[in-house]
Amino acid sequence: MRRTLPIFVVLAVLLVAIAVANPYFLEPPAFLAFVKRAAPLVILAAGQYAVIVSGEFDLSVGSLVTAEVVIAARLIDGSAEATWPVVALLIVLGLLVGLVNGVVTTLLRVPSFITTLGMLLILSGAIFLWTGGAPRGALSEEFRELGRGSLGPVPWSVLILVVVAAAAAYAMRARFGHTLVAVGDNDRAAALSGVRVARVRTVAFMISGLAAAVAAILLGGFAGVSAQVGKGLEFQAITAVVLGGVALGGGRGSVVAAMAGAFTLEALFTLLNLYGISGALEPAVQGVIIIAAVALGAVRFPRRRVAATS
Amino acid sequence: MTGIGKSFLGVRVLGGVDLEASAGEVHALVGENGAGKSTLMKILAGVHTPDEGTIEIDGRSVAFGHPIEAQRAGVAIIYQELTLLPERTVAENVYLGREPVRRGLVDRAAMESATAELLSSLGEESFGPRDLVRRLSVAQQQVVEIAKALSLNARIVVMDEPTAALADHEVELLYTLVRRLTERGIAVLYVSHRLREIFDLSQRITVLKDGAKVTTAETSALDTAALVRLMVGRDLQSYYPPRATEPPGEVIVKVRGGGNARLHDIDLDLRAGEIVGIAGLQGSGRTELAKALFGAEPFTSGEMTPCRPRSAREGISAGIGLVTEDRKAEGLLLNQRVRDNALLVARATGMRRPAVEGLLERVRLKPPRPTQEVRLLSGGNQQKVVLAKWMTVAPRVLLFDEPTRGVDVGAKAAIHELMRELAHDGMAVLMISSELPELIGMSDRIVVLRDGRVAGELPAGATEEAVMHLAAAS
Numbered sequence A: 001m002r003r004t005l006p007i008f009v010v011l012a013v014l015l016v017a018i019a020v021a022n023p024y025f026l027e028p029p030a031f032l033a034f035v036k037r038a039a040p041l042v043i044l045a046a047g048q049y050a051v052i053v054s055g056e057f058d059l060s061v062g063s064l065v066t067a068e069v070v071i072a073a074r075l076i077d078g079s080a081e082a083t084w085p086v087v088a089l090l091i092v093l094g095l096l097v098g099l100v101n102g103v104v105t106t107l108l109r110v111p112s113f114i115t116t117l118g119m120l121l122i123l124s125g126a127i128f129l130w131t132g133g134a135p136r137g138a139l140s141e142e143f144r145e146l147g148r149g150s151l152g153p154v155p156w157s158v159l160i161l162v163v164v165a166a167a168a169a170y171a172m173r174a175r176f177g178h179t180l181v182a183v184g185d186n187d188r189a190a191a192l193s194g195v196r197v198a199r200v201r202t203v204a205f206m207i208s209g210l211a212a213a214v215a216a217i218l219l220g221g222f223a224g225v226s227a228q229v230g231k232g233l234e235f236q237a238i239t240a241v242v243l244g245g246v247a248l249g250g251g252r253g254s255v256v257a258a259m260a261g262a263f264t265l266e267a268l269f270t271l272l273n274l275y276g277i278s279g280a281l282e283p284a285v286q287g288v289i290i291i292a293a294v295a296l297g298a299v300r301f302p303r304r305r306v307a308a309t310s
Numbered sequence B: 001m002t003g004i005g006k007s008f009l010g011v012r013v014l015g016g017v018d019l020e021a022s023a024g025e026v027h028a029l030v031g032e033n034g035a036g037k038s039t040l041m042k043i044l045a046g047v048h049t050p051d052e053g054t055i056e057i058d059g060r061s062v063a064f065g066h067p068i069e070a071q072r073a074g075v076a077i078i079y080q081e082l083t084l085l086p087e088r089t090v091a092e093n094v095y096l097g098r099e100p101v102r103r104g105l106v107d108r109a110a111m112e113s114a115t116a117e118l119l120s121s122l123g124e125e126s127f128g129p130r131d132l133v134r135r136l137s138v139a140q141q142q143v144v145e146i147a148k149a150l151s152l153n154a155r156i157v158v159m160d161e162p163t164a165a166l167a168d169h170e171v172e173l174l175y176t177l178v179r180r181l182t183e184r185g186i187a188v189l190y191v192s193h194r195l196r197e198i199f200d201l202s203q204r205i206t207v208l209k210d211g212a213k214v215t216t217a218e219t220s221a222l223d224t225a226a227l228v229r230l231m232v233g234r235d236l237q238s239y240y241p242p243r244a245t246e247p248p249g250e251v252i253v254k255v256r257g258g259g260n261a262r263l264h265d266i267d268l269d270l271r272a273g274e275i276v277g278i279a280g281l282q283g284s285g286r287t288e289l290a291k292a293l294f295g296a297e298p299f300t301s302g303e304m305t306p307c308r309p310r311s312a313r314e315g316i317s318a319g320i321g322l323v324t325e326d327r328k329a330e331g332l333l334l335n336q337r338v339r340d341n342a343l344l345v346a347r348a349t350g351m352r353r354p355a356v357e358g359l360l361e362r363v364r365l366k367p368p369r370p371t372q373e374v375r376l377l378s379g380g381n382q383q384k385v386v387l388a389k390w391m392t393v394a395p396r397v398l399l400f401d402e403p404t405r406g407v408d409v410g411a412k413a414a415i416h417e418l419m420r421e422l423a424h425d426g427m428a429v430l431m432i433s434s435e436l437p438e439l440i441g442m443s444d445r446i447v448v449l450r451d452g453r454v455a456g457e458l459p460a461g462a463t464e465e466a467v468m469h470l471a472a473a474s
Helices: A005-021 A028-053 A059-075 A085-104 A110-130 A140-150 A156-173 A175-185 A188-194 A197-223 A234-242 A257-276 A279-298 B038-045 B068-074 B090-094 B108-121 B138-151 B168-183 B196-202 B224-232 B286-294 B312-317 B327-331 B337-342 B344-347 B356-362 B380-393 B409-424 B437-441 B464-472
Strands: B002-008 B011-017 B026-030 B054-056 B059-060 B075-078 B156-160 B189-192 B204-210 B212-218 B251-259 B266-271 B274-278 B301-305 B318-322 B397-401 B428-432 B446-450 B451-459
Touching: A005 A257, A028 A059, A028 A156, A028 A175, A028 A234, A028 A257, A028 B156, A059 A085, A059 A110, A059 A197, A059 A234, A085 A110, A085 A140, A085 A197, A140 A156, A156 A175, A175 A188, A175 A197, A175 B337, A175 B344, A175 B437, A188 A197, A188 B327, A188 B344, A197 B011, A234 A279, A234 B026, A257 A279, A257 B108, B002 B038, B002 B068, B026 B038, B026 B090, B026 B344, B038 B075, B038 B156, B038 B189, B038 B286, B038 B437, B059 B224, B059 B266, B059 B446, B068 B075, B075 B327, B075 B446, B090 B108, B168 B189, B168 B196, B189 B196, B196 B224, B204 B224, B224 B251, B251 B286, B266 B301, B266 B428, B266 B451, B274 B286, B274 B409, B274 B437, B274 B464, B286 B397, B286 B428, B312 B318, B312 B344, B318 B380, B337 B344, B337 B356, B337 B380, B344 B380, B356 B380, B380 B409, B409 B428, B409 B437, B437 B464, B446 B464, B451 B464
Parallel strands: B011 B212, B026 B189, B026 B204, B075 B156, B156 B189, B274 B428, B274 B446, B318 B397, B397 B428
Antiparallel strands: B002 B011, B002 B054, B054 B059, B204 B212, B251 B266, B251 B301, B446 B451
């Protein structure tokens, strides 16, 4: 647990710093608004965690989010009845993109960095082709309620986040989670112990795709339709996971810490905002964070072996 | 080296250790895992700096802050896991970082001819300076490491478990190589678990135990039993546990005409209660046989009961387990806890989950702590975790590929006892070992492989000569 503790300390320090600058921050409405804003990234980080801990990357989630929002707007086109079928379709689409990423990576043995980079380009190209640069259609009020609205004082997105977080924490303690980490730690040993490595990794990509679909539904409601809605989210999610102390290369780190990493990133952006530092600086800050977090010892790429075996 | 002491994070791993080696001597360093051999050698090689003590080379006091400084002072270390670049040529590896340069460019011709000279001075003719390292066998790669040491004018060569990855006939070549080094007046420090090599090669032996020196003795003044006693601090009553007294039970695995790319026409029976030893030279198909029986590299032809597994998963569900040759690469999740490693097979296959704690006691893990990360354990304890991993699913057949490689004497005895115990409880056990005395000491029956075929079968207690005759005959 020594790898996961630091992120909670950093998060607590940042929250206190925000509270110092803005005394209302820790009161329920403001804090819930913060959690609501962070929810899509936290969900994406949970999905990205599944892929990274199994020893792979998923760079396609940002453009998948954009694609999902753009498609939702076009298909719903303001109609209330279309909302729920389209939500279901978005979920299926997310799982499907994950399935393709997983199958190409595991069966065709294309490194996931390349597979998902290719998927990123394919999806963003397809969005551009389909929309001509300006998304058409509109989301229905019902759809936007998920990202904007609330049940009593608690935003829907916070409730959804709680469910996702609980499911993620549970899954990682169940047989599936242990198997996932085993694959990331040593896929040969796992395979020789009876683990279906290709299937487990493919499921990890599908989880990431599912997370992207859920994040897209929340973001569409929260931020509305644009062709930039998912831009850079893949790197934010990876930064969050790395910040949570999860080892690139797989096999180490906890999903709760990865989600805390996402909150930390969001808190940092909030703090920068409070001190009037330009949002344009965010990518630079993120770049520094990801390098620093990895340099601080998270990275453990699988070692290449020199000696030949008989 | 005088009075060497070293602590890591407050844990004292070495204290007051003296060691001397003279020119032309092979000085063996032995001790159980964790005795401090590696730390001592890494101090000599400049990887660690000692907290106390002094090092002298040719009478001059030296202090190394970096491996480069030790290298310049004439210390070369050849690690168990070779550190060559696989995609570069032999010459490039030998002169890595010190390439001869002419007019700003690497002088390949000079580099290659110098390497060729080094290789021929070592009597090596099977490969040349332009060969890619990845195409060489482990034994040949060791020659490259030694050539590199010579090119650095090494006065002291440290060899850490040099035979761990070698087959028997390659060990002979290594002996020749070591003798060539001593003829040049180089002092060889030889770290090994294999007592036979130590008696074959060394003039003196230094025994370490728990970070302190037990003694330095002339090799001629010791025998195996005396040396083992010094290493473990007690008598190992007998080297191997007693064989089964009852005749073996029913046939559990039966192979007729089993074959694939590397194996041909294999007939083999494994019976409950019996330990079958598999002997053969490196490349004879021993590991391939274990992997075929298990299903990881399946047979493509022939009959096998209870089934011919086509994958590791099928092997496991047919009740077969495989303790792989390379436990770090193929057996363990090094970053996970003992408990998660022990439960790996059970979780992967959805079998019932047994209590791990009792099992850790049974495999004699010391201490039996389920929360320890496996990478922090000694080789012997790691192997015990691999055994626990299989015992959780209670296989009917367990295949052991080099189960005691790189394992200290105490853990080795524990693993032997456990294998015998498993057989006694009705498991069919197959064991591969390059160490013939071990194979002969443990097996109820020895099947010898040659070129992927069964060359013959020998009863319990066969002589080494009989086994070698079958393994090497043409």
